[in-house]
Amino acid sequence: MDDDLPTEYDVIVVGTGLVESILAAAASRIGKKVLHIDGNSYYGQQWATFSLDYFEQWLDKINNNSKEVASGDIDNELLQSERQYYVTNKDELSVSNAKWKWYLSNEVEVTCQEENASVGSETTKKDEGDVWTRDAIKKLTQKFNIDLSPKILFSKGPMVELLIRSGVSRYTEFVSVHNVLLYLNSTIESVPYSKSDVFSTRTVSVVEKRILMKLLQEIQNFNHDSLENEQNKNETFSEFLKKFQIPDNIEKYILYSIARVSKESPCSEGIKAAQVFLNSLGIYSNSPFLWPLYGSSELVQAFCRLCAVYGGIYCLNRGAEKIIVESNKCIGILSGSKELFAEHVVMSSSQTPMEFYLASNSTEIISRGILITDKTLYSSGKRGASMLQFPSEDTTLPPITIIELDNSALACPAGLCLVHLIKKGPDDGFKEFDKVLKELFEPCESQKPMLTKNHEELDVEPRKPCVLFKLYFNISQISSEPSEMKPTNFYTCTG
Numbered sequence: 001m002d003d004d005l006p007t008e009y010d011v012i013v014v015g016t017g018l019v020e021s022i023l024a025a026a027a028s029r030i031g032k033k034v035l036h037i038d039g040n041s042y043y044g045q046q047w048a049t050f051s052l053d054y055f056e057q058w059l060d061k062i063n064n065n066s067k068e069v070a071s072g073d074i075d076n077e078l079l080q081s082e083r084q085y086y087v088t089n090k091d092e093l094s095v096s097n098a099k100w101k102w103y104l105s106n107e108v109e110v111t112c113q114e115e116n117a118s119v120g121s122e123t124t125k126k127d128e129g130d131v132w133t134r135d136a137i138k139k140l141t142q143k144f145n146i147d148l149s150p151k152i153l154f155s156k157g158p159m160v161e162l163l164i165r166s167g168v169s170r171y172t173e174f175v176s177v178h179n180v181l182l183y184l185n186s187t188i189e190s191v192p193y194s195k196s197d198v199f200s201t202r203t204v205s206v207v208e209k210r211i212l213m214k215l216l217q218e219i220q221n222f223n224h225d226s227l228e229n230e231q232n233k234n235e236t237f238s239e240f241l242k243k244f245q246i247p248d249n250i251e252k253y254i255l256y257s258i259a260r261v262s263k264e265s266p267c268s269e270g271i272k273a274a275q276v277f278l279n280s281l282g283i284y285s286n287s288p289f290l291w292p293l294y295g296s297s298e299l300v301q302a303f304c305r306l307c308a309v310y311g312g313i314y315c316l317n318r319g320a321e322k323i324i325v326e327s328n329k330c331i332g333i334l335s336g337s338k339e340l341f342a343e344h345v346v347m348s349s350s351q352t353p354m355e356f357y358l359a360s361n362s363t364e365i366i367s368r369g370i371l372i373t374d375k376t377l378y379s380s381g382k383r384g385a386s387m388l389q390f391p392s393e394d395t396t397l398p399p400i401t402i403i404e405l406d407n408s409a410l411a412c413p414a415g416l417c418l419v420h421l422i423k424k425g426p427d428d429g430f431k432e433f434d435k436v437l438k439e440l441f442e443p444c445e446s447q448k449p450m451l452t453k454n455h456e457e458l459d460v461e462p463r464k465p466c467v468l469f470k471l472y473f474n475i476s477q478i479s480s481e482p483s484e485m486k487p488t489n490f491y492t493c494t495g
Helices: 018-029 052-065 134-138 158-166 195-200 206-220 237-242 248-258 267-279 297-309 430-440
Strands: 008-014 034-037 083-087 095-102 174-184 187-190 289-292 313-315 322-326 329-335 338-348 362-373 385-390 400-405 417-425 466-479 490-493
Touching: 008 018, 008 329, 018 034, 018 158, 018 297, 018 338, 018 490, 034 297, 052 095, 052 134, 158 297, 174 248, 195 206, 206 248, 206 267, 237 248, 237 267, 248 267, 289 385, 297 313, 322 338, 362 430, 385 430, 400 430, 417 430, 430 466
Parallel strands: 008 034, 008 338, 034 313, 174 385, 338 490
Antiparallel strands: 083 322, 095 466, 174 187, 174 289, 322 329, 329 338, 362 417, 362 466, 385 400, 400 417
């Protein structure tokens, strides 16, 4: 492979994350000679989507690599004349604190059921009374599409606009996220956000419906120039909403589910976020959100296809061990035993040599949870994709986002649900995730088998979904000013 690969390019892109893939596609489309490589055997890096067996292999890989620390020292053995070689970081080191557990063994039996299943639909049941086991789930590994970084898109957001304008949308498929939910007063409530939803909901009174519609129209038509005066400059979005004398539940609908901000968020931030939500209504469906079928890595691979169509060269299982710098200019990379040269080099921030950052860099922590459960959280809603906001205990932080997917979203086998937990904050977030599990789910051991007859439950007592598998982990993103050692033609990608 080393002998066949050309050595000179206009642009070398290291890593197949979303931002890197967009840049590679853009450069290739304007006629640049692009080499796009990734040391992994799959596309996406932190945006990857795995089947269940590959997902468990990824867990083993990050567990082994977390014990290793990449060296940032210059390798003097490869020093040639004025050249300097900077060691890159391992991409897996951006993932930390991974803790996972199966709550099933081959001896533990859990009811295998699919609520609201129609006769003749796809199902994992063999016969009535069959139950889930760990082996039974693993036999369905190819039916899982597990995202490391699940991405729900606004129908009128910048990503959808980019997909359409670039022509990449022809490589992708989406479903609408019909269930927009909020955990409020110990119950899961459907959030009324469109005119039809507001007037059909039973969770608010007739007077409150009129107030809500008036307020949503006010936000959608809001003039941001009015926030420039001193009186309104320091106003929070929560304080802005209280001016309308709205009930507490309506304030939380708008704050947590429509704007998805915290109580302490500035007014301008909350209004802009709410406007994006409201402007996305009615574009493709009543819902403002779209979910990519087969997982978020389909977005990455779509841009990679566009790059390849215009002549981009792709190599998986091939990374960049070192960055080659000469006279403060990046001239290429060392990949395996071969030096590859380019006018510009692009690399993900997780792999960028630490010498290229200031010592006082800041790191954003994204806390993630992935669950496999045996039933949906919200049986009254439509099947497919649901998004639930769970308010954080810390009022300065936005709510925890919970994305639930079933087999209609092509995320898991019939009869199971795949649940993603997402939180941004200063800590690992695991304590708040535990609270979410305590409020919304039941432990696997407490589940009682249910007798079924003609696919109908005989047990009338409702129960919460049971957690069959749980994973918590953190993703770190470095945000820092570049140091003087960073070459001007070397570019880092975050996000």
